[in-house]
Amino acid sequence: MHNFELAKAYTTTQARDLLAEKPNSILKAGGIDVIDHLKQHLIAPNRLVDIKSVSGLDDIDVDRDGNLRIGALVTLARVAADEDIKKDFPALAQACGEAASPQIRNVATIGGNLLQRPRCWYYRLESYKCIKKGGDTCFAIAGMNRYNVIFGGGPAYPPHPSSAAVPLVAYGASLVLEGPEGTRTVPAGEFFVLPDVDPERENTLGEGEILTEIRVPAAAGKKSAYAEVRERAGFDWPVVSAAVAVEEDGGSVKSARIVLGQVATIPWRATKAEEALVGQPLGAASAEAAGQAAVDGAEPMTDNGYKVDLVTALVRRVVASLA
Amino acid sequence: MARKLPAAEDQSRAPGFSRRNFLKTAGVGAAASTVVGVGGACTKEPTVIGPDATTLRLRVNGTTQTVTVEPRVTLLNALRNELDLTGAKEVCNRGACGGCTVLLDGDPIKACMMLAADAEGHEITTVEGLGSPDEMSPLQKAFVEADALQCGFCTPGFVVSGTALLAKNPDPTLDEIKDGLAGNLCRCGTYSRIFEAVQKTARRG
Ligand SMILES: Cc1cc2nc3c(=O)[nH]c(=O)nc-3n(C[C@H](O)[C@H](O)[C@H](O)COP(=O)(O)OP(=O)(O)OC[C@H]3O[C@@H](n4cnc5c(N)ncnc54)[C@H](O)[C@@H]3O)c2cc1C
Numbered sequence: 314m315h316n317f318e319l320a321k322a323y324t325t326t327q328a329r330d331l332l333a334e335k336p337n338s339i340l341k342a343g344g345i346d347v348i349d350h351l352k353q354h355l356i357a358p359n360r361l362v363d364i365k366s367v368s369g370l371d372d373i374d375v376d377r378d379g380n381l382r383i384g385a386l387v388t389l390a391r392v393a394a395d396e397d398i399k400k401d402f403p404a405l406a407q408a409c410g411e412a413a414s415p416q417i418r419n420v421a422t423i424g425g426n427l428l429q430r431p432r433c434w435y436y437r438l439e440s441y442k443c444i445k446k447g448g449d450t451c452f453a454i455a456g457m458n459r460y461n462v463i464f465g466g467g468p469a470y471p472p473h474p475s476s477a478a479v480p481l482v483a484y485g486a487s488l489v490l491e492g493p494e495g496t497r498t499v500p501a502g503e504f505f506v507l508p509d510v511d512p513e514r515e516n517t518l519g520e521g522e523i524l525t526e527i528r529v530p531a532a533a534g535k536k537s538a539y540a541e542v543r544e545r546a547g548f549d550w551p552v553v554s555a556a557v558a559v560e561e562d563g564g565s566v567k568s569a570r571i572v573l574g575q576v577a578t579i580p581w582r583a584t585k586a587e588e589a590l591v592g593q594p595l596g597a598a599s600a601e602a603a604g605q606a607a608v609d610g611a612e613p614m615t616d617n618g619y620k621v622d623l624v625t626a627l628v629r630r631v632v633a634s635l636a
Numbered sequence: 637m638a639r640k641l642p643a644a645e646d647q648s649r650a651p652g653f654s655r656r657n658f659l660k661t662a663g664v665g666a667a668a669s670t671v672v673g674v675g676g677a678c679t680k681e682p683t684v685i686g687p688d689a690t691t692l693r694l695r696v697n698g699t700t701q702t703v704t705v706e707p708r709v710t711l712l713n714a715l716r717n718e719l720d721l722t723g724a725k726e727v728c729n730r731g732a733c734g735g736c737t738v739l740l741d742g743d744p745i746k747a748c749m750m751l752a753a754d755a756e757g758h759e760i761t762t763v764e765g766l767g768s769p770d771e772m773s774p775l776q777k778a779f780v781e782a783d784a785l786q787c788g789f790c791t792p793g794f795v796v797s798g799t800a801l802l803a804k805n806p807d808p809t810l811d812e813i814k815d816g817l818a819g820n821l822c823r824c825g826t827y828s829r830i831f832e833a834v835q836k837t838a839r840r841g
């Protein structure tokens with residue numbers, strides 16, 4: 314493993330200064346993805362700036378109106394176990410509780426989870442200089458692509474890895490980012506970007522910016538659920554996941570958000586499925602229609618056509634569970 | 637850049653050393669080049685260690701130990717190579733198998749995916765800290781009785797994860813046991829006996 318300096322910050326200002334002070338410095342929260350990149354020789358930073366001791370970034374707070382704020386350093390285990398989140402934002406609790414393994418969830422932060430890099434094996438292997446690493450091709454196109462995307466691909470085709478991002482986009486969350494120019498708040502649905510914008514990145518985090526907080530608007534009155542499909546029942550990456558959040562009015566759906574994970578280069582809003590639900594009562598018929606509409610525009614690769622059927626079935630199942 | 641933090645190292649040998657002092661002192665070394673606009677007197681100064689080896693103080697199995705390692709050294713390698721605690725195993729070395737599971741303040745973590753420096757200030761418990769061959773913990777004993785191992789390479793990780801599970805949930809259902817142990821893999825496929833050992837221990841209270 315490449316050797317580096319390890320700096321520890323206690324405030325976000327210190328962290329930003331420590332980053333700016335030394336070229337090729339990167340942030341580290343739980344470190345799960347950073348250490349993986351170091352071990353795979355994908356990065357060679359001069360300095361890791363550890364933000365785990367920065368105060369004020371590890372609270373979960375629900376205000377009187379039911380709006381939720383989660384500090385970027387809160388671990389996945391804490392999100393999954395939080396009583397308020399379990400009650401009002403069950404899809405988020407579930408996604409975080411099923412991500413990775415108990416040992417990883419005790420260390421991985423929700424901020425790092427949103428900002429982790431893709432898991433496509435060509436990206437993760439040093440020997441493949443793929444388009445995500447400045448090369449000129451995505452090896453998944455002609456290679457082994459059973460875990461790659463059916464939506465939003467081109468010129469790179471890796472699925473967005475974050476389990477937490479899927480329900481967060483469904484709940485209309487926003488991210489608070491603190492940078493050299495000040496603090497900005499970005500809707501999670503706009504933060505993640507397609508590879509045709511820039512194949513080397515998955516989001517719009519700016520140079521020197523720190524994700525400090527995730528804000529989720531009150532979900533009182535919303536019905537929501539999350540489910541994923543894995544090859545193993547136990548700990549494994551999902552091959553498809555789905556989060557659904559709906560508001561009802563007089564027995565039919567007033568608004569709906571349906572977000573798919575592991576099938577697109579970003580957390581993928583199935584807008585046609587959302588439209589299929591609006592105005593309909595929740596039930597077997599609307600669940601079926603949403604499932605069918607969810608795969609609108611799917612472009613499977615050579616080995617991942619099975620994901621199309623899984624999306625249909627999973628969306629149907631999650632919507633039906635809300636009826 | 638004052639990387640070696642000699643002041644802090646000297647002080648670590650002096651009586652009355654505390655972690656707080658260490659951070660303060662280390663901070664002075666780092667702050668010389670790290671000019672940071674910190675306001676309140678109560679805000680700690682940032683610290684910088686490495687890339688050369690520095691001395692870390694780790695609380696392992698109830699005692700304080702020092703290791704002198706580069707910041708890139710994982711907790712797993714510090715435990716195994718510096719402290720001769722070889723119970724935690726390096727298997728996948730990527731956070732995927734649980735062979736390296738240890739407790740950090742009572743919670744199971746994968747020691748291969750944590751830097752040793754990040755474990756400073758926390759209580760680390762390895763399988764050696766749970767019991768010894770002469771004085772086995774209830775779960776260790778149950779593993780022997782249930783013959784819950786074949787090659788045994790995964791066993792320390794399962795015992796540590798199982799211990800953490802039972803501490804949180806003394807009477808788990810089979811599904812809860814499977815969830816609690818989901819981060820540990822057994823290449824030999826001894827799962828049913830492992831689950832049995834955990835259930836046995838739970839029943840005995
Ligand atoms: C075996 C295994 C299985 C896994 N399965 C899943 C799964 O099913 N679902 C899933 O979602 N994930 C899974 N993961 C991935 C894991 O959840 C992520 O690696 C983890 O959440 C990253 O969080 P972290 O705090 O460790 O981030 P770090 O590794 O510390 O950081 C990740 C990235 O984010 C940046 N960063 C971190 N925090 C901030 C911040 N506050 N502001 C700005 N930048 C920041 C870092 O610079 C780095 O680039 C798995 C991992 C392993 C090893």
Ligand code: FES
Pocket residue numbers: 725726727728729730731732733734735736737746747748749
């Ligand atoms: S060796 Fe750490 S999880 Fe496999």
Ligand code: FES
Pocket residue numbers: 784785786787788789790791821822823824825826
């Ligand atoms: S007993 Fe051999 S790996 Fe579990």
